[in-house]
Amino acid sequence: MSTASATAVQLLANGRHSTDLELALAGSIWWGGFTAELTLINRGDVPINDWTIRFVTPHRLEGDPWGATAQVEPGVDGLNRIRLSGSDWAASIPAGGSIRIGFNGRQGVDLGAGGSLSLSDLVASGVPENPPEPDPIEPQPGPPADAPPADAPPADGPAAAADLAVTVGGTRWWDGFTAELTIENRSGRDLSGWSLSFDSVHFISDTPWGASLRSEDLGNGVTRYHLSGDGWGAVLPAGQAVTVGFNGQQGRSIGNSGALEEAMLWCRVDGAAAIPGVDPSPPQDSPAPMDPPAPAEPQPVPDSPSAEPPPPGTGEPPSTGAPINAAEALQLSLLFYEANRSGDLDETSNRIDWRGDSGLTDGRDGVYFGGMQSENLQPGLSLDLSGGYHDAGDHGKFGLPLASSLMTLAWGGLEYADGFALAGETDALLETVRWGTDYLLRAHEQNPDGSTRFLVAQVGDVAADHALWSAPETQTILRPALAITPDQPGSDLAGITSAALSSASVLFRQAGESAYADTLLEEAEALHDFAHSHRGRYSDSIPEVQAYYNSFSGDEDELTLSSAWLARALEADGQPGHEALRQQALQRFESGIGGLSAGWTHNWDDSSYAAAVLLAQDSEDPALRASIETWLDSWQEGGNGVQLTEGGLRFISPWGSLRYMANTALLAGIYTDTVTGASTGYDLLVNDSVAYILGDNPLAMSYVVGYGDRFPLQPHHRAASGVGWEDFESDQPNRHVLHGALVGGPSAASDTVYVDRRSDYISNEVALDYNAGLVGALARSVQTLGGTPLSDQQLDALPGVSVPGLGGDASSDGVLLPL
Template sequence: MVIVLMYVSSGNAKSHDYGDALSKSLLFFEGQRSGKLPSTQRMTWRKDSALRDGSDKGVDLSGGYYDAGDNVKFNFPMAFTITMMAWGVMEQGKSMGTELPHALEAVRWATDYFLKCTAAAPTIIYAQVGDPFGDHNCWQRPEDMDTPRTVYAVTPDKPGSEVAAETAAALAAASLAFRDFGDEAYGKVLLERAVKVFEFADKYRGTYNDSIGEGACPFYCDYSGYQDELLWGAAWLYKATNEVYYWNYVKENIITFKAQIEGANFEFGWDSKHAGISVLVSNVSFMMQWVLNNSTEASTTPFLSYADSFMCSLMPESPTKTFQFTPGGLLMKEGNCDLQQVTSISFLVLAYNNYLKNSTHVIRCNDKIINQTQLVNFTKNQVDYILGSNPLNISYMVGYGDKFPRRIHHRGSSIPSLDQHPDHIACKEGTPYFQSTASNPNELTGAVVRGPEIDDSFADARANSSKSEPATYITSPLVGLLAYFSEVSAH
């Protein structure tokens, strides 16, 4: 039976406790941990899992995160998750207060795993652990899984530039977060590895669709090509090293990016990095304009105009907007709502707003000027919608507010924990829990599901995976956003 929450008017906008939502968003990542859990684990219904990952290859690949409601470690979206979380720490770490250590711990849980996966670079980079077909055939707790923990790798003969370059971006971004907040030694380790991994990604070009396609597809196929990840990785390495080599790499390879972005309609998420590159590199343009007191160098790259065009495609007031909104105000595109898109794009808007603060640059959408207040309001409206300011008055973050999804598409959350049911639950023995209409017995606090339909309705049903499944890459961009609004609301 599918339980549908019908469309109703939300009435007046409500205020939100962004600090509470921030705390919960970070707690979620503890619920997604794979490997040996630390004594400080706060989501205590989760236990150790997948301790022997990599053992069939003679390596230790324990750790990292399960990406969503399954028990596979897909490194490509995991790396994007960490790039975004580290970017949020860089931008808003000072606003996180007592949550900053938890944010850095969440980043490190993945980067420690990535260091294991890339220890043998440039000979081999491990790109995924777990047979997704075997995993998706079962409804089983991660603590019980007896499905194949197949290890997938990319090599010089079987390259995977997108997964390698995104991993390099994550390591470089994380190195900056740790450098900025007190662990320069670890940051240095991450940056040194990022350089090696990017070199592998660039030297041995090719898509992991071809190399490990049976593992990646159809779950996380790379649809946009690997050129955007190469530029994304180079941009992050330039930000982390300030070495002109990486800046020249971005400029010299822009031709491939330019053809993509002008043919695409601006995308950003675990697959397509186009808009993210534009915003990230725009900050370099602003700094060059300030240092050189002119725009000559900055104008040699079109990223600034790309970033402006992207903002113009979003803003409701823009005459050139291409994105649409649900009746309740949630961003959507091409007749589809997905909170992964909403959180990632909203973070870019806020980051661009931060970069504009020390610039005289003006966003012009034809004859309409978009100011910074409009950028912040856009972002706040999207965050507030997710937290419950929507026609259903439902929070799409589990555990936040009084009304939130109770039947999320998540194996560990929906099956009684080891504390409740210590006996092994085999592959198909979890099926009754999947089919049940009862609320999940374990609250995956902080999980953000994929969200509503285009009419703002939402089916709170486990089987409705396209709307009820949470994912790390939905929540990670939200961490920085919540930190920003937590600080703003406190003043």
């Protein structure tokens, strides 16, 4: 590990150059690129709430950093000036504490194809740095620079009201809100710019859409915000309006559900109200405003560099209307989980020819209670943590999203059992869930009294794994295990793991495996009690997961879902107490969650949508149903941050966009089929989403690998690629077909933006949670619309697939080229 010197790297703490802030650098070099991991240490006795790192480098950043925002200024001689500032979970460094951030980079000068990254590798030598910025002058008391004069009369309405009118809309949700501001141009001329200033006790928590943001602290908990039109929101033609927006955190309680009103958003300070302003110069030729995107969910850190984004498509051809065969797609989607198995693969049942045993010593390379510090290592503790699933295109094993994925799979299996049976996939579903729950049982250790001693959250040194591009069968790096305990809690992880085991208990009990269902239920109860008794985010206890699966939503959603599923499991077993648990879940949803954000959806970090639909199935709560239907209406019709393209894509976030559409389709189907019936009209949402993913889209592209006539050939997956770093950028298809994997999909609200490229982890990575909602949605399609599954002989004929008992050729692992 390298330590930064003052001349090589400039460090600012709370806006000033500080000797209290130290930087240590580690990381890995790989072919053409590198991963940098920066640890910032606060040696002082006060928190650092604002920090900045500046350095000059011959290399360039790839993708977004984790834990930081980056500003890059290209310089002379191929050098780039980088400025990193803390954000999200790494925005503040406690006194005496530390945080770890990082980024991927593309080599600007040759660093080789392997080894450790040092400070001298990263920072340019012999190059004059930017001159140190002077420490800021302590502000003197007085009005803000653009505040109205002290003797100005109080404003009763927006300035320049003759030109602009502002209407506030949006929704409130637990501890937050989504604001939508409609700016109307009432003048007789086109406006090429506009601005809006307002004071608020709330905090804008994400980048606005359609506007840029500047803010200043007025003191006493009040912030003055300045919004200016930006991008598609900059131009205001005469007589027209544009709607921009942002998400925020409540600085003062305004309720956890319902519409957002103007009086809730901004307040008057010194007589100032919202003050719009305009730039009256005529606009250049600019496109009409588009629907705004919702802010992206925080995502796992990329494990490889991204190539330059491709130019968007130039046209929007019509949808193909191609027929789909959901039964075949369902078969393939479960094959993906077999391809991502870790552990001892039984040769008599393994259907994926190019996969073998891996991770057999997981649990024996050290077990840490909490983060991976020496004092947390448990001497002599050796576990069998083999099995489970590799998370995505890499080989780490994470409790999240695994538990969320298993819960989603089990729920789909329960609701659409007939669809799985018609496709002949009931046994495949049960084995898919069992492979995951068997691992969770090994990851959970109980005390003699039945209480939870620990729950393993992560297996593998993910940074070391990401430095390699190779199959798991050939890797020999250490794979330590990190666990939560009563002293290092993780109520979010424990809660969702309890929900996974409870839902699986119901699934296996329904399948007649009562003994296994009893085991799952017993451990689900222990984890439920552990989660409710020992509160805390698992990513606070285990900092290593922050760069990959940080808990942004907290634990109220997982605690609610765990109680709702445990109530189901107890009821399925004929045990008392289930109704009290259900009421507990309803009360927690009302007090702790409050409502659903209409511009988001079910995902590995946010269980509130699943909890809402599950509770709606088991109760008659009208407020709960209204919140669900407001959310689903946004997905059905577009709006509230959900963008609906002409070709049928429903888009909220660039990273793995199609998993959100698939998850929403499953929950919309469950809600329609079990709560309201077809009268809500969400059948169209479900069927159109599934059809779009399977190829009924303007590109005629199936986003499920191996399905249809045109599908991705280069999914971002180490084992399937069959190459090392030396051929990582090759334009050739992966050596092995990763049948059934749902790739991330379009990275923008465009039907033609997708490009099939191995290095594009935003659009082309695959993951356990990507397929989970799709599996259930496909089973529903089979159950309601029909489909023809492949025969065993047809499955056996697929490249790289051998059906046991048919004598398939294990060497048939070549590439299937679409027509």
